[in-house]
Each structure stands twice: as C-alpha cells, then as structure tokens.
Amino acid sequence: MASYVPRVVDIELDELVPGLPAITLEGPKGVGKTATAQRRARTTFPLDDPAARELLMADPGRLDRADPPVLIDEWQRHPAVWDLVRRSVDQDPTPGRFLLTGSATPVTAPTHSGAGRIVQVRMRPMALVERGVETPSIGLSDLLSGSGAPIDGETAIDLPRYTHEILKSGFPGIHNLPDRARRAQLEGYLARIVEHDFPEQGHLVRRPATLRAWLTAYAAATSTTASYSAILDAATPGDSDKPAKVTTIAYRDVLTQLWLLDPVPSWLPTRNPFSRLAQGPKHQLADPALAARLLGATNQSLLSGDVTGPRIPRDGTLLGALFESLVALNLRVYAQANEATLHHLRTIDGRHEVDFIIQRDDHKVVAIEVKLSATVDDRDVVHLHWLRDRIGTDLLDAAVVTTGTHAYRRADGIAVIPAALLGP
Structure with a gap:
C-alpha cells in the first residue's frame, strides 16, 4: 500500500477538527479525501458499500454509538445521513465527532443546509x-x-x-x-x-x-x-x-x-x-x-x-x-x-x-x-x-x-x- 502523502488541507483540518463537531470534506473523486479523513477517524461508515449503507439505514443510531471521530465516507450515497448528523450535533455539539466525505452534491438534497452545524472544506488535486x-x-x-x-x-x-x-x-x-x-x-x-x-x-x-x-x-x-x-x-x-x-x-x-x-x-x-x-x-x-x-x-x-x-x-x-x-x-x-x-x-x-x-x-x-x-x-x-x-x-x-x-x-x-x- 502506498504511504500517505501529506496534503496542505491537513493543516486546515488539524486546526478545525478540535473545534468543530462536524466537517464535510468535498471534492472530485480520486483527490484523496478518504485517505485524509481516515487518518483522523476511529470509526468508518463506507456508504459506497451497499452492505454498510443498508446497516446504517436500518439502524441510524449506530452513528451516535460509534467511537468518534466518525467518518461517513461518500455520504451522498445516503443523503438522509446529513440530517442525522445535523440533529446529532444539535443534541451534542462536542468537537471532533463527525467527518463526512463527498464526491458529488446529492440529487436528493438534505432537508437542511447544515449551516452552523456542518462546516464544508474543499479538497482539490495535488498542488x-x-x-x-x-x-x-x-x-x-x-x-x-x-x-x-x-x-x-x-x-x-x-x-x-x-x-x-x-x-x-x-x-x-x-x-x-x-x-x-x-x-x-x-x-x-x-x-x-x-x-x-x-x-x-x-x-x-x-x-x-x-x-x-x-x-x-x-x-x-x-x-x-x-x-x-x-x-x-x-x-x-x-x-x-x-x-x-x-x-x-x-x-x-x-x-x-x-x-x-x-x-x-x-x-x-x-x-x-x-x-x-x-x-x-x-x-x-x-x-x-x-x-x-x-x-x-x-x-x-x-x-x-x-x-x-x-x-x-x-x-x-x-x-x-x-x-x-x-x-x-x-x-x-x-x-x-x-x-x-x-x-x-x-x-x-x-x-x-x-x-x-x-x-x-x-x-x-x-x-x-x-x-x-x-x-x-x-x-x-x-x-x-x-x-x-x-x-x-x-x-x-x-x-x-x-x-x-x-x-x-x-x-x-x-x-x-x-x-x-x-x-x-
């Protein structure tokens, strides 16, 4: 497995994660979002895996029971998870709880923008x-x-x-x-x-x-x-x-x-x-x-x-x-x-x-x-x-x-x- 290449956005995340309850890392497929987010996560829900997606849909409470920071990878595959995270943050705004990654804006938009709860960070190809x-x-x-x-x-x-x-x-x-x-x-x-x-x-x-x-x-x-x-x-x-x-x-x-x-x-x-x-x-x-x-x-x-x-x-x-x-x-x-x-x-x-x-x-x-x-x-x-x-x-x-x-x-x-x- 190739070793991790440090990214400029790592510095930004190192400053943001300790102070914010939820962050979404967004950018095109293949820029390294998952690898960057996984370095900070203790629990991962890979929603591009149908089995993992089905388990979360059946039991949304898994998010709150998981060991944080929780990474929800490719969250747009199950857009309802956005509102689950938002409501969870409303109840417990402890910093460093959730990381989300997304390679597309979902067709079915979340019911709430996430403003004030989920901070969006852009990731691009390597400089x-x-x-x-x-x-x-x-x-x-x-x-x-x-x-x-x-x-x-x-x-x-x-x-x-x-x-x-x-x-x-x-x-x-x-x-x-x-x-x-x-x-x-x-x-x-x-x-x-x-x-x-x-x-x-x-x-x-x-x-x-x-x-x-x-x-x-x-x-x-x-x-x-x-x-x-x-x-x-x-x-x-x-x-x-x-x-x-x-x-x-x-x-x-x-x-x-x-x-x-x-x-x-x-x-x-x-x-x-x-x-x-x-x-x-x-x-x-x-x-x-x-x-x-x-x-x-x-x-x-x-x-x-x-x-x-x-x-x-x-x-x-x-x-x-x-x-x-x-x-x-x-x-x-x-x-x-x-x-x-x-x-x-x-x-x-x-x-x-x-x-x-x-x-x-x-x-x-x-x-x-x-x-x-x-x-x-x-x-x-x-x-x-x-x-x-x-x-x-x-x-x-x-x-x-x-x-x-x-x-x-x-x-x-x-x-x-x-x-x-x-x-x-």
Missing part, C-alpha cells in the same frame, strides 16, 4: 508542493502579509518539467503511473463520468459523444472567459443539430455537482473605484491533466505548439493556458490554507486584466500574473502597475509567476517567482 516537485522558498502567506517579504530562491525545474507535471495529474492514484497507464487511467476517469456519474446524478446521457465533445471544447477554453455559447459552437462546428441549451446547461450543472468544473470567478471589489468589470468566470477543470487528455495533448505536442482541437479564441498557446491552469490549482490550494479566495480581473473593454487576484477577508488583495517564460520585462507588469495605481494600499503585493529558475523582487517592487518555488 506542486504536495507532489514533492520542489521545496518552496516563498509562501503565499508572505505575499498576503503585505510586509514586502524578501523574494529569493533557485530551482532547476524548467518548462519541460512543468509540462510533464501538467500531464501527470494531481490525482494521487494517477500521478506516479507510467505514461501509458496514466493516460489509460485518465481516459477511464472521463469515461466513468459519462457512463456512471451522470446517471447517478439523475441525468441519463443520451448522446455520450456530444457530452464528450462539449467537455473537450470546455477543455479548449481553459484559462479563457469564453461564453458558454462559444463553447457549444466549438463543440459542434457545422452541426445543424446542436444540443438544446437546456442540455448543455445540464452538462454544466452535473459536472459542477461532481466538483469537476473549478472556474475562477471574476473579482468584483466592494470598496474600490472600479466600474465596468467583466463578470464572466475564467474556465478551469479540476485538474489540467483532464483538459490535456481531452485534447489529446502530449509533451511533444505542447512544447512544439502542434495541438489541434476545438477552436476557442485565446491569447497565447495551449501550453500557456494549461500552465496557467496548473498555477490556478496551486493558488486555490494555497489561498484556502490562508483563508483567502481566488478571482480574476478583466475590464469589459479588455484593456486591463490580471490573471489572479487573491483576496483576504478584509478585501485587501495580492495580484498575480502568469507568464510561460523564464524572463519578465516591463510589458509583463503593466497591468499590475495599473492595479496598484487604482487601489493603492489595498494591493498587498504583486507578482509574476514564471517558468524561470530564480526568484527575486524587481526594482519596481514586483516579485518574480518560479511556480515551483511558491507554496502556501
């Missing part, structure tokens, strides 16, 4: 620091502190290695497989979505090829704000018999329920003098390896730029979009560890955009641009300077994340950070 790619020398926490922390460090990780990491996947059970086995597992993962997960969510896919085409077009839209109508057109070029809008909305809804779409929402500041900011999300799948697999991308094709697929307008290459997606995955994991949220910024006229805005609870932000290059020049920081001029001290720090080898701070104060050297 670079969790993969052991490099030891980070800069933490997002340093940037969020607003202290102008020193930026230093060196790495041997280069563009071919980042490309390899995009394709290797952040799913723990897939990441270390040989190339062919990895591709087969990713194909199997995508096939299960269509053949099993959609029906389990109450949506029978009548035209699997159409869903696969829509997913492929969504993958081609990675790191763009393309409209959903543009994604549909790219999925069905020249097809007069396009699926109805309600069908593609259902695709999007079910994939969201399965935690497989992870779009970056637009930043809509509440106290800064902005007007006419675009509100569309920046599209991302849960793992850039899924996007690469859908598009048939390989190391060679990405590095050479010889990748075909649905035509979605984008600035730059597909490799640039997937590298940004890899950075987005890292930033989501690191931002969550720092109780911050991830956004993007784009003006409606398109004159100004910043790839990522990380916002603290007090609405102060860190701005990050992503560049598929080892070097940074003045043109790469124009939008960061524009934002600094607009919001002043509300901008805690600004950085360009690159594929380079050295971390440093430019004379204008902008940090330059190789992606592998940035951690939580």
Whole structure:
C-alpha cells in the first residue's frame, strides 16, 4: 500500500477538527479525501458499500454509538445521513465527532443546509508542493502579509518539467503511473463520468459523444472567459443539430455537482473605484491533466505548439493556458490554507486584466500574473502597475509567476517567482 502523502488541507483540518463537531470534506473523486479523513477517524461508515449503507439505514443510531471521530465516507450515497448528523450535533455539539466525505452534491438534497452545524472544506488535486516537485522558498502567506517579504530562491525545474507535471495529474492514484497507464487511467476517469456519474446524478446521457465533445471544447477554453455559447459552437462546428441549451446547461450543472468544473470567478471589489468589470468566470477543470487528455495533448505536442482541437479564441498557446491552469490549482490550494479566495480581473473593454487576484477577508488583495517564460520585462507588469495605481494600499503585493529558475523582487517592487518555488 502506498504511504500517505501529506496534503496542505491537513493543516486546515488539524486546526478545525478540535473545534468543530462536524466537517464535510468535498471534492472530485480520486483527490484523496478518504485517505485524509481516515487518518483522523476511529470509526468508518463506507456508504459506497451497499452492505454498510443498508446497516446504517436500518439502524441510524449506530452513528451516535460509534467511537468518534466518525467518518461517513461518500455520504451522498445516503443523503438522509446529513440530517442525522445535523440533529446529532444539535443534541451534542462536542468537537471532533463527525467527518463526512463527498464526491458529488446529492440529487436528493438534505432537508437542511447544515449551516452552523456542518462546516464544508474543499479538497482539490495535488498542488506542486504536495507532489514533492520542489521545496518552496516563498509562501503565499508572505505575499498576503503585505510586509514586502524578501523574494529569493533557485530551482532547476524548467518548462519541460512543468509540462510533464501538467500531464501527470494531481490525482494521487494517477500521478506516479507510467505514461501509458496514466493516460489509460485518465481516459477511464472521463469515461466513468459519462457512463456512471451522470446517471447517478439523475441525468441519463443520451448522446455520450456530444457530452464528450462539449467537455473537450470546455477543455479548449481553459484559462479563457469564453461564453458558454462559444463553447457549444466549438463543440459542434457545422452541426445543424446542436444540443438544446437546456442540455448543455445540464452538462454544466452535473459536472459542477461532481466538483469537476473549478472556474475562477471574476473579482468584483466592494470598496474600490472600479466600474465596468467583466463578470464572466475564467474556465478551469479540476485538474489540467483532464483538459490535456481531452485534447489529446502530449509533451511533444505542447512544447512544439502542434495541438489541434476545438477552436476557442485565446491569447497565447495551449501550453500557456494549461500552465496557467496548473498555477490556478496551486493558488486555490494555497489561498484556502490562508483563508483567502481566488478571482480574476478583466475590464469589459479588455484593456486591463490580471490573471489572479487573491483576496483576504478584509478585501485587501495580492495580484498575480502568469507568464510561460523564464524572463519578465516591463510589458509583463503593466497591468499590475495599473492595479496598484487604482487601489493603492489595498494591493498587498504583486507578482509574476514564471517558468524561470530564480526568484527575486524587481526594482519596481514586483516579485518574480518560479511556480515551483511558491507554496502556501
């Protein structure tokens, strides 16, 4: 059995479990939720096992008699358990009683949201620091502190290695497989979505090829704000018999329920003098390896730029979009560890955009641009300077994340950070 790989979310759980009666750990299948939760549980109810599910349905009191912390794995297989836990917590709010894991939002929703009783924690595929790619020398926490922390460090990780990491996947059970086995597992993962997960969510896919085409077009839209109508057109070029809008909305809804779409929402500041900011999300799948697999991308094709697929307008290459997606995955994991949220910024006229805005609870932000290059020049920081001029001290720090080898701070104060050297 493979040894457990520590995750960034472990730190969050170590802080939350001793103070909260119930926590649900949610994310797509295969991200390691069960392994992470089992390290903290004394009793486990695996509800993806029909026998275990039947026993609990027959005798719900087992939950209260079990030795805590109690792990209820894949709770969405028996949605009524949510209300059982909520009522149990109402009667006994002792911290550390329940852990729930879920790979989908259940079709039959619980009768109560669980607000005030069950705290939800998101788990994503492995970030670079969790993969052991490099030891980070800069933490997002340093940037969020607003202290102008020193930026230093060196790495041997280069563009071919980042490309390899995009394709290797952040799913723990897939990441270390040989190339062919990895591709087969990713194909199997995508096939299960269509053949099993959609029906389990109450949506029978009548035209699997159409869903696969829509997913492929969504993958081609990675790191763009393309409209959903543009994604549909790219999925069905020249097809007069396009699926109805309600069908593609259902695709999007079910994939969201399965935690497989992870779009970056637009930043809509509440106290800064902005007007006419675009509100569309920046599209991302849960793992850039899924996007690469859908598009048939390989190391060679990405590095050479010889990748075909649905035509979605984008600035730059597909490799640039997937590298940004890899950075987005890292930033989501690191931002969550720092109780911050991830956004993007784009003006409606398109004159100004910043790839990522990380916002603290007090609405102060860190701005990050992503560049598929080892070097940074003045043109790469124009939008960061524009934002600094607009919001002043509300901008805690600004950085360009690159594929380079050295971390440093430019004379204008902008940090330059190789992606592998940035951690939580």
